[in-house]
Amino acid sequence: MIEQLSVFLQNEPGRLADLCRALGNAGVNMRALMVADTQEFGVVRIICDHPRTAKDALETAGFGVSVTGVIAVEVPDTPGGLADVLEALGVEGINVEYAYCFVEPGTSGAAVDVLKVDDERGHGVLEAAGYRVLRPADLYEPDGA
């Protein structure tokens, strides 16, 4: 599983900027960032190069942070590519809670899709279907700082 940071944010001007600045000051480089927002608060999800350093830095800066395990899978850069991935999970009855994409620089140019699923089998199912599921070492230094 890939370690994703989930940060609770109040809807307040400048709050997301504060978060990014805290990460920048800690020397953390983000790979992907996704904001899920409601009318009153948001949850920011981050994939970065040093998740543990990032978590410490954010907590020191006063943010509420938790680490969530997600799947990162390479998606063929063709129409219907993501649909195929999701169908592979769907036929196994695995529910996707949320998903977002990023492009990993320096790789084949394939998109990486981040998936939060409600089932431990997700990783294995995707690999069995022939997809490349990324390991922590592919994205960041797994031992953190």
Add this chain to the structure above:
Amino acid sequence: MFQPEFEAMPRERLEELQLERLNTLLARVYDRVPLYRSKFDEAGVRPVLGSLEELADIPFTVKNDMRAHYPYGMFAAALHDIVRVHASSGTTGQITVVGYTKQDISNWADMMARTLACAGATADDVVQVAYGYGLFTGGLGVHYGSERLGCLTIPISGGNTRRQVQVLSDFGVTVLACTPSYSLLVAETAEEMGIDPRSLRLRIGVFGAEPWSENMRVQIEERLGIRAIDIYGLSEVLGPGVASECMEQHGLHVNEDHFLIEILDPDTLRPVPDGERGEVVFTTLTKEGISVIRYRTRDISRIIPGECACGRTFRRMERITGRTDDMIIVRGVNVFPSQIEQVLAGIPGVAPHYQVVLGKRGAMDTVEVHVEVAPDLAFDEVRELEGLQRTVRSEIASALAVSIDVKLVEPRSIERSEGKARRVVDLRGSSEGA
């Protein structure tokens, strides 16, 4: 029971006694205290009542009356007959002075002996009185009661916590009397000194003089390995000994042969039905040195309906849940921040740090509770956070009988205070709005 003939007196007989004492009192203060004479005359009431219900026609006494008649102006006995004074430190300036006759001191000792017996103490106990001795009523009040009950009494007074621990341990102390927060400092200090507080002979804590919560009780009882009993009193009325929990730990029995308790709606000043919260108002039935008639305490409590398993017939008041000064009115319902605190304490996922924010949307007043999410919450799921928000809203609505908007805020985002936390933020006067 220290005085079962009073503490378990049949209600009917008790109410006769109360009325008899009330009439004696009213006649006495009308005769001796110019303030009461002019209050009664202005209100057109005669100091003779046909029933306890008629008390509702008698004017109130407030803290300012005592300040205005500093120091001796409200005494109902000649200074010749006063044997002691205590004073309460006014947080807002002028101190208030209360005087006691020999009989008052004796009654007080009885009431405090009842309190200690109520908590389970007997003449075999060793009582460490760690309330301050001096103008504050706590130390001497508990001291006299402890001696009256026949306990070995240690007048150590407050402070010097390491010495407190040494004495607790060396003297085989079984009852500790102090403020609830101080008992936790004692526990902490004992641990620092390498003494396991649970290994001490200590078995009872008699704690008062500040508001505390049920959660704090659980914490104190576990850390010290004792039964923690809540006691209530205020110097204007007596000092410690006005009301005390029994071993049932469900409400504080009011010494109703010496005091009349009323619970009033703080706005209308009319009595609320038993079980509903309101301002606690006391009338002293037997005090000679200084008597208060319908004294508005500003403390919030309620009468716990029903009989107590301990056999005492004195009614029980709930632990103090707030002060009228903190009260806010939301769509006609009186809300005390402490009630919100209680609700939050029972919900996992939120911290007990909150602020009630009053604002305006157009002409409408708005109320919003800002609640910190717990720092160790799993923040990933928006749905769960929304669920948490709904839970807080519905728990507040069911506990307070009024629905209040809830906003989840980041951990540690609500300002911390060294002293009294700022729980209510009123933005209605400013241009910010809600």
